[in-house]
Amino acid sequence: IFPGDAKAWKAAIAKNAETLKKDVETVEAQISHHVHTTLARAPFNVDELTMYQAAALSVRDRLIARWNETQTFHTQQRVKRVYYLSLEFLMGRQFDNAMLNLGVKKPYNDGLKQLGFNLEDVSDSERDMGLGNGGLGRLAACYLDSLATLDIPAFGYTLRYQQGIFRQIINSNGEQVEVPDPWLENTNPWEIPRLDAAVEIRLHGEATRGDNAKGAGTWTGGLEVLAVPYDIPVPGFGTKTTNNIRTWSARGKVSFDLAKFNAGDYEAAVREAEEAETITRVLYPNEASLRHATYILVQVELTHDFEQNFDKGKALRLKQQYLWVAASLHDICRRFRKLREPWTAFPDYNAIQLNDTHPTLAIPELMRILVDEEGQPWDEAWDIVRRTFGYTNHTGAALMTEALERWAVPLIEWLLPRHMQIIYDINAFFLEEVEKKFPNDRARLARMSLIEEGYPKMVRMAHLAVIGSHRVNGVAALHSRLVKQDLFPDFVEMFGQDRFTNVTNGITARRWLYQCNPQLAALITQALGTEEWILDLDKLKGLEKYARDKKFQKEWASIKQANRDRLCEYIESTTDVKVNRKALIDVQVKRIHEYKRQSLNILGVIFRYLTLKKLKPEERKRVVPRLSVFGGKAAPGYYMANINAVSKTINADKDIREHLSVVFLADYSVSLAEIIIPASDLSEHISTAGTEASGTSNMKFALNSGLLIGTLDGANIEIAEAIGDENVFFFGNVTEDVPRLRRAHQAGEAQYPPELMEVVDAIRSGMFGDGGVFEPLLNTIFGGKDYYLISDDFTSYLEAQRMVDVAFVDQSSWVEKTIHTTARMGRFASDRAVMQYADEIWNVEPVKIPDSA
Numbered sequence: 001i002f003p004g005d006a007k008a009w010k011a012a013i014a015k016n017a018e019t020l021k022k023d024v025e026t027v028e029a030q031i032s033h034h035v036h037t038t039l040a041r042a043p044f045n046v047d048e049l050t051m052y053q054a055a056a057l058s059v060r061d062r063l064i065a066r067w068n069e070t071q072t073f074h075t076q077q078r079v080k081r082v083y084y085l086s087l088e089f090l091m092g093r094q095f096d097n098a099m100l101n102l103g104v105k106k107p108y109n110d111g112l113k114q115l116g117f118n119l120e121d122v123s124d125s126e127r128d129m130g131l132g133n134g135g136l137g138r139l140a141a142c143y144l145d146s147l148a149t150l151d152i153p154a155f156g157y158t159l160r161y162q163q164g165i166f167r168q169i170i171n172s173n174g175e176q177v178e179v180p181d182p183w184l185e186n187t188n189p190w191e192i193p194r195l196d197a198a199v200e201i202r203l204h205g206e207a208t209r210g211d212n213a214k215g216a217g218t219w220t221g222g223l224e225v226l227a228v229p230y231d232i233p234v235p236g237f238g239t240k241t242t243n244n245i246r247t248w249s250a251r252g253k254v255s256f257d258l259a260k261f262n263a264g265d266y267e268a269a270v271r272e273a274e275e276a277e278t279i280t281r282v283l284y285p286n287e288a289s290l291r292h293a294t295y296i297l298v299q300v301e302l303t304h305d306f307e308q309n310f311d312k313g314k315a316l317r318l319k320q321q322y323l324w325v326a327a328s329l330h331d332i333c334r335r336f337r338k339l340r341e342p343w344t345a346f347p348d349y350n351a352i353q354l355n356d357t358h359p360t361l362a363i364p365e366l367m368r369i370l371v372d373e374e375g376q377p378w379d380e381a382w383d384i385v386r387r388t389f390g391y392t393n394h395t396g397a398a399l400m401t402e403a404l405e406r407w408a409v410p411l412i413e414w415l416l417p418r419h420m421q422i423i424y425d426i427n428a429f430f431l432e433e434v435e436k437k438f439p440n441d442r443a444r445l446a447r448m449s450l451i452e453e454g455y456p457k458m459v460r461m462a463h464l465a466v467i468g469s470h471r472v473n474g475v476a477a478l479h480s481r482l483v484k485q486d487l488f489p490d491f492v493e494m495f496g497q498d499r500f501t502n503v504t505n506g507i508t509a510r511r512w513l514y515q516c517n518p519q520l521a522a523l524i525t526q527a528l529g530t531e532e533w534i535l536d537l538d539k540l541k542g543l544e545k546y547a548r549d550k551k552f553q554k555e556w557a558s559i560k561q562a563n564r565d566r567l568c569e570y571i572e573s574t575t576d577v578k579v580n581r582k583a584l585i586d587v588q589v590k591r592i593h594e595y596k597r598q599s600l601n602i603l604g605v606i607f608r609y610l611t612l613k614k615l616k617p618e619e620r621k622r623v624v625p626r627l628s629v630f631g632g633k634a635a636p637g638y639y640m641a642n643i644n645a646v647s648k649t650i651n652a653d654k655d656i657r658e659h660l661s662v663v664f665l666a667d668y669s670v671s672l673a674e675i676i677i678p679a680s681d682l683s684e685h686i687s688t689a690g691t692e693a694s695g696t697s698n699m700k701f702a703l704n705s706g707l708l709i710g711t712l713d714g715a716n717i718e719i720a721e722a723i724g725d726e727n728v729f730f731f732g733n734v735t736e737d738v739p740r741l742r743r744a745h746q747a748g749e750a751q752y753p754p755e756l757m758e759v760v761d762a763i764r765s766g767m768f769g770d771g772g773v774f775e776p777l778l779n780t781i782f783g784g785k786d787y788y789l790i791s792d793d794f795t796s797y798l799e800a801q802r803m804v805d806v807a808f809v810d811q812s813s814w815v816e817k818t819i820h821t822t823a824r825m826g827r828f829a830s831d832r833a834v835m836q837y838a839d840e841i842w843n844v845e846p847v848k849i850p851d852s853a
């Protein structure tokens, strides 16, 4: 129903629909419209950035049209929606992806060409949306792509950080320097500000309990800040569904206090607004897997002189979590109220997924809304909560419950007094149930309690997430087993096996093959005679029959060479290293972290260097030449200069240059991954067994016809199951061995292999400059207790690398392996993972948006 003249509306809509046509002329007209009107530029005054902005805005217009149709249809049909709460969405660039998903890349390419610009150069003006640290954030981005592609009604909810993950610069000492990432500087064409839909969020204040144990309480006073939504449309591939990522930006409620200003206090006039805006100023760069090594530090800090002296950084993180969760739930509940259904029907319309424990405050927040604001009885509210939430655990920290997120009780009391009461009450009723089921077992009650005793007391967010959800899942088969065995065994006994499940991670083939490796995608389409594999990745199986076909192998190999060349050009244009284009490219790109063992890799590189040095020049020619590529950001303060010290010596050695070079590529990002991954022959996934929950880059490399060297950890195990053990270079101890080996180190009974000692001697001789940069590493291995078992896995790592060399010499059999690898990666599609969540956890159905909508 239109306001005013229906005919006028319909005619206007029809006229506007012409701007959505996909022919080159329409595209050109749209781009010029934005150049002239939105950006107010004349054609003689247009550069690549302007063209990018204009083209992006015109793509955005198309997205918004579909977005509107999708949202309207979902609302009309009263569909059940998925809400994916993730503190990180590592989206990368949007332009290319949006064009491909909308099926308009060709007209944009042609249109831009006629207007005097090259699509690739124009695309290069886009900045990555770096709103995440690593795997967890990129997983969220892949899942949103799949949700839209599968026509599942879904929202992502996150924060709109003004600064995403920092930009990494490597200084002349080889150390990381972090610089800010002002990604919003040139404005962001992919977001739609919704200034009218801001939500008021309370912090601090006073809370009261209800008059009986389960009654409604109150929360008043304190400080109110605004959460302003900015929406990012997420188009499905080849479908009309366009879902939404709603990002919240914090704002002061009164941006300027005129009374205070008039009284002469300018600073006070803006202070409150400043404080509010600080909440979404920056993404925390050392969360995610990085909690792993820092947990001891965190513990020490928190037990220190806490009461009055909150660690400001930590309080800010809690504010981030609450603002995000409260704004999102407010939004979800507002949408639900419009349905005029009883609250008990809430889980029939809403499935909320907690991406790790970061959004766990959503559980007490929904309780607060239901009990305090909506007058629902406590038990009914708790039932609604449990039926609504699902919780995914992502911490592969084997055997380390200490790595789970915990918040100090005084901090929560100070910021969220009513939530602390609710958490205590949830805990009291929960422990009553535990007591009923396991009478007189005080140790069990202490273990399972939401509160950890100590000074200060801590709230165990993972326990809250487990008891407030109807399903808990890990992210790979091994990890999900460890979640039950090591993290939550008491909860398995309490709630039964069925509450715990596995959903192995997946990746979207749209970005991670179709978009980043267009030549390989084209060859696959040609061989299969269809593009259906993009939507049904199991169809790659059809490539198997070409694995030994010489002609196909040749085309396959020449595409790898082209991708290698592209990476080599990138390396030569960004570093001063000259590389051998025929070298086997051996890659390790991921967050730099002790448990991921970049150190094992670099020590292996040194061993290779020493071995090459011992050979005569003609003998060296028979060894497979190698290019070792490293990349990744470290948590600020984490030491990593040793990789650069090694690369300096090796790359300067004229005798070795042809046979081995080592580069560290600065500022690893989604966009850089899109260049590196298609070029890799071998990639390293070499974490200590049991520490990497899943890993997802392993899937991306394998999908792009790269072989893996790795430990029996995370998803490596299932990848090998799918593609065949003979196609993976496995090494190292298994998870079950880890505790015993660690004990041996602690007892001083560990053996250090001679190859490792040889490497250490070379380092100590000063071969790689001042040995000082290696001291922290050598200390953890020798002085400390080699917690990550570098010494225990070193020999078998070198052996696996020798097997790689042997395999690479027989090129035809190597290429055959790589074809099998790609062909068998179907099960690692995020489409499969998302369907599994939809069926087993969310209970949602696809909803096709009709053409007429």
Ligand code: CRA
Residues within 6 Å of the ligand: 134, 135, 136, 137, 139, 287, 288, 289, 290, 356, 394, 395, 396, 475, 505, 692, 693, 694, 695, 696, 714
């Ligand atoms: N660092 C795990 O460590 C996993 C991703 C996505 C991680 C990875 O092994 O692939 O999650 N964990 O499931 C994490 O962020 C908070 O924990 C990661 O990204």
